Amino acid sequence: MSFSLPPEAVQWRDKARHFVDSELKPFELEAEMNEGRIPESARKAHEKACIAMGLTLMDVPKARGGLALPILTQVAIVEQFGRVTNALGWCYGEAQGWMFEAFDDDQIARIVMPVTRGEMHLCYAITEENAGSDPGAISTTARRQGDSYFISGEKWHVTSHNLASHMVVQAKLTDGAHVGEHCLFICPAGAPGVSIVRSPAYAHNYNHHHPILRFDKVEIPARDRIGAEGDGMGFTHSWFRRERLLIAARCCGAMARLIEDATEFAKARVVSGQPIADYQMIQAMLADSVLDLHAARLLTYEAAAAHDRGEDLKALHGRCSIAKLFASEAAFRVADRAVQIFGGRGYMRENVAERFLREVRVDRIWEGTSEIQRLIIARSLLKRGLEGTIGSN
Numbered sequence: 001m002s003f004s005l006p007p008e009a010v011q012w013r014d015k016a017r018h019f020v021d022s023e024l025k026p027f028e029l030e031a032e033m034n035e036g037r038i039p040e041s042a043r044k045a046h047e048k049a050c051i052a053m054g055l056t057l058m059d060v061p062k063a064r065g066g067l068a069l070p071i072l073t074q075v076a077i078v079e080q081f082g083r084v085t086n087a088l089g090w091c092y093g094e095a096q097g098w099m100f101e102a103f104d105d106d107q108i109a110r111i112v113m114p115v116t117r118g119e120m121h122l123c124y125a126i127t128e129e130n131a132g133s134d135p136g137a138i139s140t141t142a143r144r145q146g147d148s149y150f151i152s153g154e155k156w157h158v159t160s161h162n163l164a165s166h167m168v169v170q171a172k173l174t175d176g177a178h179v180g181e182h183c184l185f186i187c188p189a190g191a192p193g194v195s196i197v198r199s200p201a202y203a204h205n206y207n208h209h210h211p212i213l214r215f216d217k218v219e220i221p222a223r224d225r226i227g228a229e230g231d232g233m234g235f236t237h238s239w240f241r242r243e244r245l246l247i248a249a250r251c252c253g254a255m256a257r258l259i260e261d262a263t264e265f266a267k268a269r270v271v272s273g274q275p276i277a278d279y280q281m282i283q284a285m286l287a288d289s290v291l292d293l294h295a296a297r298l299l300t301y302e303a304a305a306a307h308d309r310g311e312d313l314k315a316l317h318g319r320c321s322i323a324k325l326f327a328s329e330a331a332f333r334v335a336d337r338a339v340q341i342f343g344g345r346g347y348m349r350e351n352v353a354e355r356f357l358r359e360v361r362v363d364r365i366w367e368g369t370s371e372i373q374r375l376i377i378a379r380s381l382l383k384r385g386l387e388g389t390i391g392s393n
């Protein structure tokens with residue numbers, strides 16, 4: 001199966017790539033040596049530039065003033081943001097398509113559209129100490145009292161809480177017709193009753209922290225419930241599909257950067273009188289990396305194009321898992337080979353391969369571990385058959 005991007009997607013891709021390479025890449029070392037931090041003025045300038053480019057509107061419906069770009073184009077754009085380390089590519093807020101189905105008009109006006117203007121920033125609090133791969137096991141509760149809900153519990157790994165104005169929190173209802181079912185709520189990041197238990201250090205150096213948060217009877221007005229009572233799990237499925245596809249795209253960007261940089265180094269580095277690029281064992285590592293990138297990109301683009309063709313949502317769920325699983329595992333292999341090609345330099349934090357080796361590891365864990373993606377793919381095969389899972393050609 002061959003695949004070429006439509007001209008509009010190529011234009012967006014090239015614009016995004018130019019921005020990433022010229023504006024974000026120069027800050028990588030500074031971020032790595034300063035726990036992910038870069039000057040606030042630069043961070044703001046990056047966000048402003050992305051908003052001006054229209055990136056925050058790429059998944060917003062046209063009826064809401066958005067661009068509603070094809071998913072394939074969005075994937076080609078986001079891939080470019082995967083080319084940089086230290087989460088410098090996370091420089092703009094995303095108003096995602098599913099939000100326009102889940103949020104009501106008032107919430108779209110108060111929360112979602114301000115995200116597109118950089119006035120608000122969201123983070124997501126789903127995982128708990130004893131509920132990660134199985135979100136059904138969450139124990140955070142939402143108790144209804146009059147026109148409010150009171151949220152109690154503890155959430156883990158809440159990415160970007162330190163930079164967020166609001167959180168999307170998942171909780172289980174304690175009473176009413178939907179007792180025991182899940183619900184999503186919008187909650188100010190610093191609402192009374194929200195406290196940081198601790199903010200652990202992780203393998204990467206990101207300015208986006210992942211704290212453990214306690215919710216102690218946090219009052220949420222009923223107008224900040226997303227959708228109807230019990231709708232929670234349905235919405236998380238839509239956003240998992242999108243996030244998994246975008247993780248696959250970012251992994252492709254990381255692989256492209258690693259291959260380019262490792263190839264350039266291999267051509268220049270002379271050992272025993274010859275550039276190491278002339279040695280066949282080095283060539284084999286480069287060739288295997290090209291194979292990994294090419295396969296991952298085809299899977300990712302094809303899953304995106306299947307969205308644009310309007311294929312069955314349940315089948316698309318499996319396709320996003322296939323893309324995420326393959327691309328995240330491939331990216332780790334490519335980063336590992338790149339470290340090897342760079343030799344001792346590849347183990348230095350100032351080297352892109354060392355940073356990516358630590359950073360892409362989590363892509364096999366978050367938004368569903370590799371094991372969970374395999375379960376989703378196997379379930380799709382058993383339910384829909386091979387053609388229903390990957391198509392007929």
Ligand SMILES: Cc1cc2nc3c(=O)[nH]c(=O)nc-3n(C[C@H](O)[C@H](O)[C@H](O)COP(=O)(O)OP(=O)(O)OC[C@H]3O[C@@H](n4cnc5c(N)ncnc54)[C@H](O)[C@@H]3O)c2cc1C
Nearest residue numbers: 124125126127131132133157158159365366367368369371
């Ligand atoms: C850096 C980082 C940022 C994160 N950001 C967020 C965030 O912003 N918001 C949020 O809500 N969550 C976030 N997460 C949480 C993340 O989504 C979970 O860590 C992930 O879903 C795995 O859950 P867990 O850590 O509890 O692992 P567990 O569910 O405890 O799994 C442990 C191991 O068991 C395996 N396993 C589990 N079930 C099965 C099974 N049925 N068959 C075979 N193997 C199985 C897993 O694959 C894994 O290898 C983040 C995590 C990290 C590391």
